[in-house]
Amino acid sequence: GAVVSQHPSWVICKSGTSVKIECRSLDFQATTMFWYRQFPKQSLMLMATSNEGSKATYEQGVEKDKFLINHASLTLSTLTVTSAHPEDSSFYICSALVGATSGNTIYFGEGSWLTVV
Amino acid sequence: SQQGEEDPQALSIQEGENATMNCSYKTSINNLQWYRQNSGRGLVHLILIRSNEREKHSGRLRVTLDTSKKSSSLLITASRAADTASYFCATRQAGTALIFGKGTTLSVSS
Numbered sequence: 001g002a003v004v005s006q007h008p009s010w011v012i013c014k015s016g017t018s019v020k021i022e023c024r025s026l027d028f029q030a031t032t033m034f035w036y037r038q039f040p041k042q043s044l045m046l047m048a049t050s051n052e053g054s055k056a057t058y059e060q061g062v063e064k065d066k067f068l069i070n071h072a073s074l075t076l077s078t079l080t081v082t083s084a085h086p087e088d089s090s091f092y093i094c095s096a097l098v099g100a101t102s103g104n105t106i107y108f109g110e111g112s113w114l115t116v117v
Numbered sequence: 118s119q120q121g122e123e124d125p126q127a128l129s130i131q132e133g134e135n136a137t138m139n140c141s142y143k144t145s146i147n148n149l150q151w152y153r154q155n156s157g158r159g160l161v162h163l164i165l166i167r168s169n170e171r172e173k174h175s176g177r178l179r180v181t182l183d184t185s186k187k188s189s190s191l192l193i194t195a196s197r198a199a200d201t202a203s204y205f206c207a208t209r210q211a212g213t214a215l216i217f218g219k220g221t222t223l224s225v226s227s
Contacts (some may be wrong), residue, residue, distance in 0.1 A: 034214040043205060043215045093159065106215055110159040
C-alpha cells in the first residue's frame with residue numbers, strides 16, 4: 001500500500017524556537033495532505049488541509065501564523081511550529097490523500113512527537 | 118473540529134470476551150472508518166464502511182452502520198491482550214479530511 005513518511009519521529013526544542021516537521025508521500029503523488037494534532041489521552045484534531053501549490057486551509061482556532069504549512073511539491077508538506085511554547089508539545093500526525101476524489105484512500109504517517117522545554 | 122462521540126470512553130474486559138464500541142456522528146457522510154492506536158504510536162486502519170453499506174466483517178471485527186441514527190458500532194470478538202489500544206471512528210464527507218471521534222480506550226487483561 002501507499003506509504004507516508006513523517007520526519008522527525010520525535011523532537012525536543014527550546015521555547016521560542018521553531019521546529020519543522022516533514023510529511024512525505026513516498027510512492028504516490030498527494031495533492032492534498034492533512035495535519036492533525038493529538039494531545040495525550042485525547043483524539044486527533046484536524047489542524048489544516050494542505051493543498052499543493054496553494055495556501056493551506058486552517059480549522060477554526062488554529063493560528064496560521066504559528067503553524068506554518070507549506071506544500072511545495074506533490075510529495076512533501078511541511079508543518080513549522082514557530083516560536084514554540086511548552087503548550088505546543090503534542091503528537092503531530094499527517095495524512096495524504098491518494099487521488100483527487102472523495103472515495104480515494106487516506107494514508108497516515110507515523111506521527112511526530114514534539115516536546116518543547 | 119470533531120464529528121462525534123465514542124461510547125464507552127473506556128472499556129475493560131477479559132481475554133476471550135467480546136468488546137463493543139459505539140460511535141455517533143453529526144453530519145452526512147461518504148464513509149466511516151475505524152482506526153486503532155497503540156499508546157504513543159501512529160494509526161492503524163481497521164475497516165472502512167461506506168454510507169450505502171450496513172455491515173462489514175474483517176477477521177474478528179464486525180462493523181455496523183446506521184445512517185438514519187448516524188451511528189456505527191465496532192465489535193471485536195474473542196478479544197486478546199494485543200487488542201489493548203485506543204479505537205477511533207472517523208468520518209468523511211465528499212472531498213474532505215477524516216474527522217475523528219473522541220475514542221474508546223480498550224484494555225484486555227489476560
